[in-house]
Amino acid sequence: MTTPISEKPVPPPATTLPPKVSGIRTVLRYTGIPPSWLDKRPKLPSRNWLIFLSVTSSVVGMYIYDRRECKRIRQSYIEKVQDLSEERLDTLAWPRRVTVYGGKWPGDEDYDQSMKYFRKYVKPILVAAAVDYDMIAGKKHGDIANRVANDIRLRRRLDLGIDEDPPATQILPTYKAIPERRKLELEGGIVIIGRPTFKEFMAGLKRGWTEGLEKIDQDEVLAKQLEDDTVFDEPEEFDLDQGSSQASTGSKFPSGKPAFSPIQLQRSLPLRPPPGSNSIPEHLNAPPAVIPPLPPMLLVSFTNLIGLKQIPLMIWDFFNQRLKVQSGSDAGYRLVMKATRPIEVPSVTEEPVFGDTATSSEESSLGDLEFDKEAEGYYKNSLKSIPQDIEKAREKYYEALPAKIAIARALSRGTREPTKEEYKNPPPTEVELRAERMKKEKRWRSDLQGWETIKPEAKVAWDERFRDAMRIFVDPPHDGTQN
DSSP: OOOOOOOOOOOOOOOOOOOOOOHHHHHHHTTTOOHHHHTOOOOOOOHHHHHHHHHHHHHHHHHHHHHHHHHHHHHHHHHHHGGGGGOOOOTTOOOOEEEEEEOOOTTOSOTTHHHHHIIIIIHHHHHHTTOEEEEEEOSSTTHHHHHHHHHHHHHHHHHHTSSOOOHHHHTSTTOOOHHHHHHHHHHSEEEEESHHHHHHHHHHHHHHHHSOOOOOOHHHHHHHHHHTSSTTOOOSOOBTTTTBOOOTTTSOOTTOOOOOOGGGSOSSSOOOOOTTOOOSOHHHHSOOSSOOOOOOEEEEOOOOOOSGGGHHHHHHHHTTHHHHHHHHHHHHHHHHHTOEEEOOOOOEEESSTTOSOEEESOTTOOGGGGTTGGGGGGSOGGGGGHHHHHHHHHHHHHHHHHHHHHHHHHHHHTSSOOOHHHHHSOOOOHHHHHHHHHHHHHHHHHHHHHHHHHSTTSOOOOOGGGTTTOEEEOOOTTOOOOO
16 A cells, blocks of 8 residues: 655745835825826826927916016006195196097008007006096098197187187186186197107198188088089980980080089198188288197107008017007106107298198108108008099999989989889989988098098198297106116
8 A cells, every 4th residue: 555645735825015005195095086096107298298388388478477567567657656646636726638639540440549559558647647638539531630620720719809618618617718728738738649640630730720710611612512513414315215314415514514524523622711701800810920839749659550461560569568558658657747848840941931831951850740650661552542542433433423313313303114123222312312422522532631641651741830839748857767
C-alpha cells in the first residue's frame, strides 16, 4: 500500500494594503464626485487653446485698461473744476451760459454725431463746473450758417433799436437790458464741434454782419423766382393721347419764352427783397465798419469715421477712447478757466471791404482758419459728385414734369376720362405739382449751397473786421495738469 506524497502547504496570498487616501479626498468621495475626477492631473492646454486664451485675454485687458483710464482722466478734470459749482449766486442772477454748434458730418445720415461727441466727452466738465449750455444741431448742410446769420441780424436789429424785446418779457424779474445781456454773452462762449461746423459758423457770421437787416420770407422770394420761368406755361396745343406737353406747332409758348432749362435757375445767389420794399434807413441797414466783441470760441476737434476703408481706424479708436476723453476734457477745461487769446489769422486782402471773396497772402498758413483741416481727409470720395447728382436729379425731374402737368390739366378740365389706374391712384393736381416743385427746388438749392460751404476746396469765410472782435479759448497758464 503506497503512501501519498505529502504536498507542501500553499501560503496564503499576501494582502495588499489600499493606498492611503487623504481626508479631503475621502470627504469628496462621499459627495458624489466621480473618483476619476479626483485622479486628474493638470496639463498644459493645446496650442489652439493657448492662442485663443492669449488673444482673448489681451483684448479684454486692453478694453478694461482703456475704460479705467477714461474714468480716471475724466474724474481728475471734474475734481479740478467742481469747486466752481459751489459758488453762490444771487437768486436773480444768470449763470454762465455757452452756445454749442454741431453740424452734420458729410456722408453720415446721422446728423447728431457731433452733438453725441460733445455730450460724451466735453459736457461732463461743463456740468461739473455748473456751466449751462444751449445745443444747436444742423440737420443738413447749411443749417448752422443760416441760423448764425439770422441770429446776427436779429442782434443788430435789437442793438440799433429797430426791434424791441416783447413787453411780456420786460416785466419779468429776471429781465436784463441789452447791454447787460451782451456782457453776459462775452462771459460765456461759443463751442464749435469739428471743421464742417466751423466753416458753416464762419460763413453765417460773415453773412450776418454783411447783409442787410430786412426781414425776408425766403419761401416767398423763391416762389416768385419760380413763377418767372416757363415750366407751367401752357403751349398752344397738347398731345393728350401721349400724355406730353409737346405742342403740335413746335412747342411755342404764348409768352414767347424759350423752353425751361435747369441751368436758368440761380442756385446760390443770395435772395434779396424787391426794390423799394426796404423800410430801414440806409445808415442803419449798411454793414457796420467795426464789429463789437464777440463771445470767445472753443474749437473742438472732431472726426467721424465712416466707410469700409476706415474700419481698421474704428477698431483702433474703440480701444483708445481715453484719447478722446483727454481731448474733450482739455477742451472743456479751457472753456471753464476762461483763458483766451486773439484769433490768429494772417493779413488778407478783400476785393471790397465787405466783399464776398477774400484772397490770402499766405496760402500755406492760415492760422486758426486751418483748424482741424486734416479731418477733411476722412471725407468719402463719393461726396465730390454731389453737385452732379443734384443736377441729374433736377434734369430727370423736369423731363417728366411736362407729362404730369398735361395729365393734371386734362383731368381737371374734363377733356378726357381718367383710366382705371388713375381712379385707384389719382395723379397729383397742378397745385400739388407746384408745391412739389417748390419743395424739391428748395431742397436742391439748400443742399448745393451747404456743400459749397463745407467742401474741402472751399476756404473758410473771413472778414478783416473779425480780427479785433474774435478770441479763442486756450490752455490756462501754469496749468500743471497731470495725466
